[in-house]
Amino acid sequence: MNVARAGPGLVFCIFFIVSYFTNKYVLSVLKFTYPTLFLGWQTCTGTLLLVVTGKLGWVEVKGFTRSAAVLWLPGSVLFLGNIYGGSKALSMLPIPFFFVLQNVSEVVFILIIRVTQRERSSWMKLFSQVLVLVSALTLILHNPQFGPNAYGWATVHLFCIGSYRAFQRNSKSSHLRLCLRTFFDTEFTQINIQFQSLFISFQINV
Template sequence: MAEDKKTDDYTIEMDKMDQGNKNFEPPPPAPQARSPSGPSIANNPIFAVLSYCGSSILMTVMNKYVLSGSDFNLNFFLLCVQSIVCITAIRTCKAAGLINFRDFSPDEAKKWFPITLLLVGMIYTGSKALQFLSIPVYTIFKNLTIILIAYGEVLWFGGSVTGLTLFSFGLMVFSSIIAAWADIKHALESGTDATAKVSTLNAGYVWMLINCLCTASFSLGMRKRIKLTNFKDFDTMFYNNLLSIPVLIVLTFCVEDWSSANITLNFPPENRNSIFFAMVLSGLSTVFISYTSAWCVRVTTSTTYSMVGALNKLPIAISGFVFFDAPITFPSVSAIAVGFTSGIVYTIAKIKQNSKPKTGVLPTSNNPPVSASSQSMRDSLRS
């Protein structure tokens, strides 16, 4: 599934997990194999950051590859395959002693199930939006989720929004407007089937709006539930994927078309193996993202991790131009630049906000601020 398996308290919880045990560190090499000239790869911040960025790009590109076919309509099946692959991978890693997470508990599963339903809605609407929109536009519009989460925190958790944060929100909205205008302008100037292309874009924007609402609901709901269960990252991943499998199986067989003709349409013989490989790889990338995120937090700082998340927007958007021939125009490039800037401004605003008492903010709250910002959730929920 999408990187949606992390929480707002992610950076803090992963630090605690790492202090309690070394599940995220591979077994130390033999003394004679350790290079005396520098730190090992496991403790190298550059490798950690590059691995995190690479896993984020990998998931987005693989999902877009599967969904880019105009005839693909088995979205629930795609999500089900990703969940099964993820569960298989993390159980294998646990058996090998590489990671650790809680054993299944029916009582905890019952309490967590509503969160899983929100997750299914979030990932499904995200896959539909990505099916109709290009990766750059999808990435830019995903920023709007930050605004919803931030004000959800103000209402439900006593958070606050500073003037600089509001400025970053303005940049996010502005970049989304530019991106939509660039897409529609390109569709109208493309000549043939301009009306059909605009209708496709409109469908993508509607799915994107629903996805932003679902993402914010999932993020805030999961944050509240995690405070009660004290789940770590792999606990969250385990329950989210395991509980979503039966839901997705029911949905795919009840809602989607499993006729022989439609299966051939979705998986043409000439591309069938590559599509299945991309599905499996996108499921594995869920584990990669979680592992590399924890690795990045452990060997750097939460601030560095947040900045990496903001900077990572640029290569993800560029991947759409490189791998899927997204239209390269001055408005589209401008939208990416403004969206990229908004992410950096937002991260700086959160760093400043967390480094001093909350005074003179808009809007204000008398409640004490929460211990972790929504930046980690925004970063993790990128598709």
């Protein structure tokens, strides 16, 4: 019984780790250091999967109002900052370093919830978050060779992750289904990345 319960979690962990190693390979080895094209096809694939599964009736991507979509816009902006900053940081940092810094997003989330909702956390939880923060700061101080650019993008990434989670919890559009939020996020990211790609192409041609 315990093995059956642990199965989906194990599969998720495997796919999670493989996806990061794949992203690292594409960003570092294949030199997609400016990740507009890389993120473009990723978000395009996500959007197409949602549309196809919606047509097949597996998920429902209808039944939302325009006001709900507008209210969710800050979440889509944070999602864009999350994947863009994460891709830039991952292209410059080793995967173990990236994971250590990414854990700080939980600290950002707890701080925002504590300020906005006056929610108190247990001492054990606060102590664990302090350890996460100290480990990340120690890592940065003892490994300056990656430079402020890598750590700067990592900061953008973890801040956007924590803020996105807090926005999901506090937003008036939190009643939107997960598939709808994902659809809005991928569409918004795809449109913005396409504009960036066109701007870069124009600058190169000029």
